[in-house]
Amino acid sequence: MTASATHGAIDAVWRIESAKIIAGLARIVRDVGLAEELAQDALVAALERWPESGIPDNPGAWLMAAAKNRALDYYRRTKLLERKHEELGREIEAEHEMAAADFAAAVDSALDDDIGDDLLRLVFVACHPVLSTEARAALTLRLLCGLTTDEIARAFLVPEPTIAQRIVRAKRTLAETRVPFEVPRKDELAARLASVLEVVYLVFNEGYSATAGEDWMRPALCGEALRLGRIVAELVPQEPEAHGLVALMEIQASRALARIGPSGEPILLLDQDRSRWDHLLVRRGLAALARAEELDGRLGPYALQAAIAACHARSRTAEETDWTRIAALYDALAQIAPSPVVELNRAVAVAMAFGAAEGLALVDALASEPALKHYHLMPAVRGDLLVKLGRLDEARAEFERAASLTRNAREKKLLLDRASASYKIRVVK
Amino acid sequence: MRFMVMVRATKDSEAGVLPDEKILTEMGKFNEELVKAGVMLAGEGLQASSKGARVRFSGSKRTVIDGPFAETKELIAGFWLWQAKSKEEAIEWVKRCPNPFSGESEIEIRQVFEAEDFGAEFTPALRKQEERIRARAAAKKK
Numbered sequence: 001m002t003a004s005a006t007h008g009a010i011d012a013v014w015r016i017e018s019a020k021i022i023a024g025l026a027r028i029v030r031d032v033g034l035a036e037e038l039a040q041d042a043l044v045a046a047l048e049r050w051p052e053s054g055i056p057d058n059p060g061a062w063l064m065a066a067a068k069n070r071a072l073d074y075y076r077r078t079k080l081l082e083r084k085h086e087e088l089g090r091e092i093e094a095e096h097e098m099a100a101a102d103f104a105a106a107v108d109s110a111l112d113d114d115i116g117d118d119l120l121r122l123v124f125v126a127c128h129p130v131l132s133t134e135a136r137a138a139l140t141l142r143l144l145c146g147l148t149t150d151e152i153a154r155a156f157l158v159p160e161p162t163i164a165q166r167i168v169r170a171k172r173t174l175a176e177t178r179v180p181f182e183v184p185r186k187d188e189l190a191a192r193l194a195s196v197l198e199v200v201y202l203v204f205n206e207g208y209s210a211t212a213g214e215d216w217m218r219p220a221l222c223g224e225a226l227r228l229g230r231i232v233a234e235l236v237p238q239e240p241e242a243h244g245l246v247a248l249m250e251i252q253a254s255r256a257l258a259r260i261g262p263s264g265e266p267i268l269l270l271d272q273d274r275s276r277w278d279h280l281l282v283r284r285g286l287a288a289l290a291r292a293e294e295l296d297g298r299l300g301p302y303a304l305q306a307a308i309a310a311c312h313a314r315s316r317t318a319e320e321t322d323w324t325r326i327a328a329l330y331d332a333l334a335q336i337a338p339s340p341v342v343e344l345n346r347a348v349a350v351a352m353a354f355g356a357a358e359g360l361a362l363v364d365a366l367a368s369e370p371a372l373k374h375y376h377l378m379p380a381v382r383g384d385l386l387v388k389l390g391r392l393d394e395a396r397a398e399f400e401r402a403a404s405l406t407r408n409a410r411e412k413k414l415l416l417d418r419a420s421a422s423y424k425i426r427v428v429k
Numbered sequence: 430m431r432f433m434v435m436v437r438a439t440k441d442s443e444a445g446v447l448p449d450e451k452i453l454t455e456m457g458k459f460n461e462e463l464v465k466a467g468v469m470l471a472g473e474g475l476q477a478s479s480k481g482a483r484v485r486f487s488g489s490k491r492t493v494i495d496g497p498f499a500e501t502k503e504l505i506a507g508f509w510l511w512q513a514k515s516k517e518e519a520i521e522w523v524k525r526c527p528n529p530f531s532g533e534s535e536i537e538i539r540q541v542f543e544a545e546d547f548g549a550e551f552t553p554a555l556r557k558q559e560e561r562i563r564a565r566a567a568a569k570k571k
Contacts, residue, residue, distance in 0.1 A: 008517040009520070011515070011518075012514075012515060012518040012520065015514055015518055016466065016521055016522065016525075059521075227466075227512065228467070229467070230464075230467030231465065231466065231467045234464060234467075235465075280470060280471060
């Protein structure tokens with residue numbers, strides 16, 4: 001095996017094993033940052049050793065053992081320091097030997113235990129609300145997905161030092177605020193799970209509708225978010241919202257190919273060629289939604305959004321879309337998770353189900369919403385409805401305004417095209 | 430990227446011998462691991478080729494050939510569809526798979542084509558398709 005092939009294999013092993021190793025160590029040392037450093041040390045050892053010795057038959061176990069040794073070394077070193085400070089005698093030294101043996105046994109049992117609980121703890125700590133969502137996202141990709149800081153930086157289009165610093169600070173905050181390495185108590189669970197799912201969906205959206213830059217989407221980031229979502233859903237299989245989020249992401253991702261035109265421009269949902277949707281992902285999304293529905297009669301915000309996405313996924317043509325049902329689902333969503341953006345979407349569904357004039361009335365009622373003031377889809381939707389009502393001059397102004405509000409170059413172009421299209425329609429008339 | 434991971438047939442699988450309980454249990458555990466890691470997209474086991482058929486094409490002529498087929502080692506007994514970051518990751522997962530049969534067996538890893546793999550050659554077709562969609566959308570608006 002060549003050196004680069006070995007490195008490729010080590011990368012792959014790291015991707016598969018790193019989260020488990022970090023999670024197992026974190027339970028022992030009670031510090032996620034330290035656990036990650038110890039695991040990294042084990043990786044460095046593998047990078048030194050494996051190109052010569054070849055990859056061991058059970059590379060995961062090898063890494064675990066190496067990380068365990070690093071943990072023991074660390075334990076001995078810190079104990080030794082303490083001992084020097086306290087100038088303890090021989091008896092205590094013997095005691096320490098025993099303590100070290102106990103520690104080794106504890107490490108062994110922790111690493112042999114079912115790793116699922118530790119992974120779940122790791123997810124909850126990495127997504128702890130004490131951290132900003134950006135920090136949570138970076139730390140989660142690093143700890144759970146085994147991405148390097150460089151990979152994370154490229155995914156988010158920010159310089160590598162920014163991400164490195166974000167991760168260092170996040171680890172420090174976790175240590176300083178003494179965030180316990182545990183699954184939250186029952187009364188906290190819902191809020192903490194929401195914090196985890198929020199991070200997963202943030203990563204997905206960063207990939208799916210890139211907020212900045214030239215590309216309309218960055219598929220690698222969507223892929224990571226999907227994988228992360230699937231992992232989380234299997235860690236908390238009794239939580240309907242975890243399956244709801246997976247369903248939502250699978251169905252949205254199924255449209256990835258159809259929502260981009262040949263020269264990279266976005267194609268809107270109703271104009272997409274549905275034969276180009278990824279039907280494997282659609283099926284997986286519908287299955288995940290069914291799991292969420294089986295668990296609980298009342299759907300949460302992610303499951304409701306997934307149910308809306310599923311309405312589109314089940315319609316063979318745009319014309320077949322059940323807009324009345326979609327409007328009702330948005331209504332339900334607005335009740336449990338009220339937000340101006342949901343209201344705006346509800347207005348679109350109402351316009352489709354009951355006519356553009358009714359939709360426009362709802363949109364205009366949102367005009368004073370501060371949250372929508374700089375939201376580019378607000379004028380875009382208004383423009384759409386005005387075109388349908390034949391008010392083309394007003395429509396053009398709205399599309400131009402929408403274009404001025406988006407930071408995404410592809411989206412800006414689409415909106416400007418629509419502005420000039422509504423101008424052309426007027427000329428032809 | 431996606432990978433199709435195929436389990437090659439063996440004399441036993443072709444004879445319709447079902448895997449024993451030990452292999453089934455181990456395979457179940459492995460599949461569960463794949464699901465928990467968010468890697469597995471789909472997977473199925475296939476019946477012996479005696480229950481299958483082939484259609485041979487020669488120009489415009491089609492000939493149906495019923496199974497079984499002789500070249501056992503070239504046949505497929507089961508497959509998965511995985512989402513992985515690299516071929517190396519898929520290989521590492523396959524190395525963790527229990528031997529699907531007692532004795533010798535083989536698993537093949539093949540990368541699935543994705544849109545970007547088609548490169549420039551795919552663009553004209555895509556463009557035509559795009560024009561069709563636009564025409565349809567325009568007709569609708571009238």
